[in-house]
C-alpha cells in the first residue's frame with residue numbers, strides 16, 4: 001500500500017508507494033459486534049449509504065451504485081464519506097472509455113505480469129486515467145485485526161459491491177483481498193495533521209490503476225485529491241512503450257531501491273535497475289549530486305550557490321530521466337532565481353513548476369498555488385532578493 005502526502009484539508013500522502021510493513025496486532029477486546037444501524041444515521045450526502053452492518057468494530061458503507069465500498073470505524077465514517085464525495089464529476093468510469101481504449105491496451109509484459117502499453121503517441125501532460133476508488137479500507141482494519149476476522153469483514157465488503165466491481169477487485173495481484181490491498185492500493189492520510197495515528201490512514205484501491213507496473217524512471221505521475229486518482233504523462237510516450245508509475249521514492253541509489261522493492265515481493269526488472277554496474281554507478285553519482293545541490297539550495301547561508309545552480313539541478317534531473325520529479329527541480333530553480341532577484345528566469349521556471357505541480361500534486365495543492373503566485377508576481381514573494389549582497 002502506498003503513501004502520498006500533499007497539502008489540502010484531507011492531505012493525500014505523497015511519499016512512497018511502499019508495502020505497509022504494519023505489524024499484525026492481535027485483535028484486542030475493544031469492540032466485537034455485529035448489528036444493523038438505521039441507514040440514515042450517518043450518510044446524509046445521498047451518495048454513500050450505510051452502514052450496512054458493522055463487524056469487529058468496523059462498519060461497511062457503499063455507494064448507491066455499488067461501485068465502491070468503505071470499511072471504517074463509525075467515528076471516522078462521516079468525514080471520510082464527505083471527503084470522498086467532493087469532486088466526483090471529474091472521475092469517469094466509462095464516459096472516457098473510448099478515449100482510453102485508443103490510448104492504451106492491457107498486455108502481458110515479460111517478467112512483470114500484466115501491464116499497460118501505449119497504443120498511440122501520448123504527449124507530456126496528457127491525462128491518462130481518472131478513477132474513483134472501488135474499495136477504501138481503514139489501515140486499522142487491514143493491519144490490526146486478526147486474519148480470520150479480517151477475512152470475514154472483507155467477505156462482507158465484497159458482498160456490498162456489484163459483481164463487476166468485485167471481479168475487478170479480485171483481478172488485482174495477490175492471494176486474497178488483504179494481500180491484494182497490500183500489493184496494489186494507495187495510502188490516503190486523513191486529516192490535516194501529519195502526526196495523525198497511521199491506524200487512521202486509509203488504503204484506497206483503484207483496480208484499473210493497479211495494472212500499472214513500477215519503473216524507477218516512470219512515464220506517468222499521479223496525484224490523489226479527495227480520493228480521486230489522476231494519472232498523467234510526464235513525458236512523451238511512444239507507441240508500444242509500457243506505461244509506468246513509481247511505487248517508491250526514486251532519489252535513492254539502485255541497491256536501496258531494489259531492496260525496497262523486494263519488500264514489495266518482486267525483483268525490479270526496469271531498465272534503470274538492470275543497467276550495467278558502470279552505468280548504475282554513474283547514475284548513483286548523479287543522484288548524490290542532486291542531493292548535494294538540493295541541500296545547498298535549501299541552505300540560505302551556502303555561499304557556493306549561484307543563480308544558475310537551480311538550472312544545473314534541472315539539468316541533472318533531466319539527465320537522470322527523472323521527469324516525474326521535474327516539479328521539484330523547477331520549483332527549486334524558480335525560488336533560487338527569485339532569491340537572486342532575476343525576474344524573467346524566476347517567472348519562466350515558476351510557470352514550468354506550476355504546470356508540473358498540478359500533475360504531481362493536483363490543482364488544489366499548496367505546491368501548485370505557490371508556484372502559480374510566484375510566476376504571476378515574483379517580486380512579491382518573500383524570497384525575492386534573499387541571496388543578494390545586502391542579506
Ligand SMILES: C[S@@+](CC[C@H](N)C(=O)[O-])C[C@H]1O[C@@H](n2cnc3c(N)ncnc32)[C@H](O)[C@@H]1O
Nearest residue numbers: 112113114184210211212213214266268269270
Ligand atoms: C500493482 S501490480 C501491477 C500489475 C501486475 N503486473 C498485474 O499483473 O496485475 C504490482 C505487481 O506487478 C509486478 N511488477 C510491477 N512492477 C514490476 C517491475 N518493475 N519489475 C518486476 N515486476 C513488477 C510485481 O509482481 C508486483 O507485485
